[in-house]
Amino acid sequence: MTVEQDKHQARMAKKKQVVDERIAKATEERGVLILMRGNGKGKSSSAFGTMARALGHGQKAGLIQFIKGRKETGEFLFFKDHPQVDFNVMGHGFTWETQDKQQDIDAAQQAWAIAERMLQDDSYDILVFDEMSYMFRYHYLDIEPVVEAISRRPANQNVIVTGRTMHTKLTAIADTISDIADVEHAFRKGVKAQPGIEW
Ligand code: ATP
Ligand code: MG
Secondary structure: OOHHHHHHHHHHHHHHHHHHHHHHHOOOOOOOEEEEEOOOOOHHHHHHHHHHHHHHOOOOEEEEEOOOOOOOOHHHHHHOOOOOEEEEEOOOOOOOOOOOHHHHHHHHHHHHHHHHHHHOOOOOOEEEEEOOHHHHHOOOOOHHHHHHHHHOOOOOOEEEEEOOOOOHHHHOOOOEEEEOOOOOOHHHHOOOOOOOOOO
């Protein structure tokens, strides 16, 4: 063996030892709260991807989209009739155009009522609250009851929340937080939004 190969082997053995030690320490089995935040593209699609992964294992999922943008998104069309998915889109009352605050608050409260029920139901293995963070930013929902309900959820239930910004009270109780950075986006190059990529 050359000196170089020798060094490489020693480095890899050391690395394996470190990784093995870390694996041995992670023994807790419980559901986690994952936050996908930041200005880049990939938060909601990551959440749907993780949900698909859970479905592959026969798990049951609850999905609530807290922002009503487009009517027929690819995720809606694909998952809406899936037997293991309970798909909910926030009421038609919510739009950026109407600027009717009370109507938006009512829609947010209705969506939250569904979310709260799911957080008390241990038949759901994974919950996705897509774009929920805006509900706090625009004061459509209070953060305290949400933090309370997430904290008291069934021990093995996984929850994913997406949105550009996250309330500090939510980051305080999260297990995994990923920042999706906006390095570049096709939109700024003049490329039109397209089905299958944007929605
Ligand atoms: P995706 O649903 O594709 O995973 P996302 O959830 O991370 O995106 P949102 O803030 O929910 O991002 O925005 C959704 C839409 O906005 C998508 O059409 C996405 O391509 C677009 N988008 C995301 N980031 C940017 C950006 N930095 N500039 C312009 N458009 C963006
Ligand atoms: Mg999104």
